[in-house]
Amino acid sequence: MSSSSAAPTAKPPIRDALVAAAFRLFLERGYEQTTVDDIVALAGVGRRSFFRYFPSKEDVVFPDHERCLADMTAFLATGGPEHEPVRRVCDAARLVLRMYAENPTFSVQRYRLTRQVPGLRAYELSVVWRYERALAEYLRGRFAGRPDGTLRADVIAAAVVAAHNNALRSWLRSDGEGDADAAVDQALGHVQRTFGRPTAETWAAPVRTAPEPAGGQPAEPDDVVVLVTRRDAPLWRVVQELETALGRT
Amino acid sequence: MSSSSAAPTAKPPIRDALVAAAFRLFLERGYEQTTVDDIVALAGVGRRSFFRYFPSKEDVVFPDHERCLADMTAFLATGGPEHEPVRRVCDAARLVLRMYAENPTFSVQRYRLTRQVPGLRAYELSVVWRYERALAEYLRGRFAGRPDGTLRADVIAAAVVAAHNNALRSWLRSDGEGDADAAVDQALGHVQRTFGRPTAETWAAPVRTAPEPAGGQPAEPDDVVVLVTRRDAPLWRVVQELETALGRT
Structure with a gap:
């Protein structure tokens, strides 16, 4: 990031250093055995710096989800009536894939860690739920006034998230080998064929x-x-x- | 229950008394302000009795999900090739509705509590995830060998859970008024029409x-x-x- 702002969303070096230190310790000692004090000592910063960027130790494991959720919400908000709704939510889901694919090594390490620590698994489920609600809220708006509009919105949002995560997990289990984009395109294509909309007679x-x-x-x-x-x-x-x-x- | 066994799954009077005491205190004082000591004092039993039935304070909020998950898994395991797979998972999801509808007042109280306490919301998400995985595992078995079998299984399981929960939440928000069965039938009918299998020409x-x-x-x-x-x-x-x-x- 080339921003000169020190705002947490600009991902300054301290934030990156905290994430790097945390993951090095999680991999060496295990997640439960690592304290926030250990992390700040290795990163060479004070405790206050840690809590400036991360509300808890769990949050440092998922440093980019808040930004990604904000990007997703902004992307959906800028859509107009010309965007086919199911395609739009599929494109929004691809933002999550992009975040994972930006740094395959980190994503694979985190995937393994999350499998081992029940608390992180619960955290991840709540993040996935927030993505799903963002997609569903957008679709509810687009289907407003339709009979079964909220039902259809919730079902499609869940289907998009399930398809995306099916492909994402396959890619993570392959240690980040293979073509993540192609796998997600294929999975989301399945959802679009099932639910996508009219353009002809x-x-x-x-x-x-x-x-x-x-x-x-x-x-x-x-x-x-x-x-x-x-x-x-x-x-x-x-x-x-x-x-x-x-x-x- | 008329069982004479004292096993936790037989729902003996002590377990029911603990749930009743816990909810009375949660409603009177709030969830966070109620301790396990408060609950056992009101129920007239010792702390060990509490932990015999519930691993944590969170678990007493959802006393029937483990039984329901076991019932669902057993129901799916007894299905044969003659059962249309999408219909079978819809019928499995109805077991969850039945658990909620058995005691509308309790279910509505819990719904309100869960909305207010983030920790309970996270607990609920992990329970919903386990139901979804049970449905997906069954479908993966039924679709084994099909191209896109696991993708299709995951998408349908997510759609069934989303449809079921859309109807369930509407019913809970209506304070348990209205016909929960009809609402869930309608929502699951939508999923069956979208994904269900051939029987005619x-x-x-x-x-x-x-x-x-x-x-x-x-x-x-x-x-x-x-x-x-x-x-x-x-x-x-x-x-x-x-x-x-x-x-x-």
Whole structure:
């Protein structure tokens, strides 16, 4: 970072030094056996400096999540109605991947540490939950007024996070080898195909499979539906048409 | 419970008395202001009795989750290949709803408490994560050998949990008024329609929208697809046919 500001978000050298010292000790002695005093002694700074950057020892394990959450929220806030909502949350999730992929060695070390320390696992779950809520809140806004809008928003946000983390964990377990971007693209592609939205035309309707009944009586509902769609229509739009025609909305 | 066993899982009177005393104090004084000593004094038992049933003060807030997790795991383990996997995990999730709905007053009180105490919120997230992993592990087994099997398993498990919790939270926020079963059925129905599997027939194919080109040359791919389906066909099967016809598999 080239910023001359000393604000914690500018990631000054002291903050970096604290993270480096903490991880060196966590790996050498174990997380539980390392105190904040040990960390500040190795980094050559005072306790107050530590707590200026990190509220607790747990926070130093995840030094970039607050920034990433802020980046995600800002990214979603700048989206307009022209952005397809499911694609937008998938792109927002990629910000998390970028944070992990910026420093593969650190990310893999942290992954191993988090597997071993239940308190860190709980911390990580609460971070993941905050990402998921940020995505869900954005989608709730985009789906406002739709029947099942909040349900749909919550389900898609959870699906995006699960797909992202499935690919991320595979990459971390491979010690950061392999192409993290390709793995996450493939996983998020699965979610976009399942939930993504309309951009072209499609049409569906029940059709009559028996002759008109005599005497002008209303017929029973027909048991066959025909759908005609452009080959390039998004699957979501086609499914929406189908649900209407099948009477399942 | 009519069991004469004194095992903790049989929910004997002491355990119930500890939960009742704890909640009375949490509501009167607040969670943080209540100690384990306060709880055992009100319940009229010793500290050792408390720790016999609950590893920590947090655990007394969620006295039935371990039993429910065990019930869920057992339910999933008894499923055979005849059970449609998405439906099976939805039915497993209903066991959690049943636990909440057994005692609406207690569930609503706990919901409010959990909203106020960050430590309890973190505890709850770890419990939700364990339910989600139980569902995902079952689905991974059912989808073994499928391309994207683990991805699909993780995404569906997350979607089921998100849908279940969306409905559960609505019911808790309504102070336990309203029909919890109907709300959860509706939410899980949304997931089943999105991901559920084939049981009936459907058919889709590209159709020719222009005359055969002269000279027997192969035509360009047609840009329209027609699908014919029984009205009672499951949406998943219809979408699978469509994906094939649209060339998106």
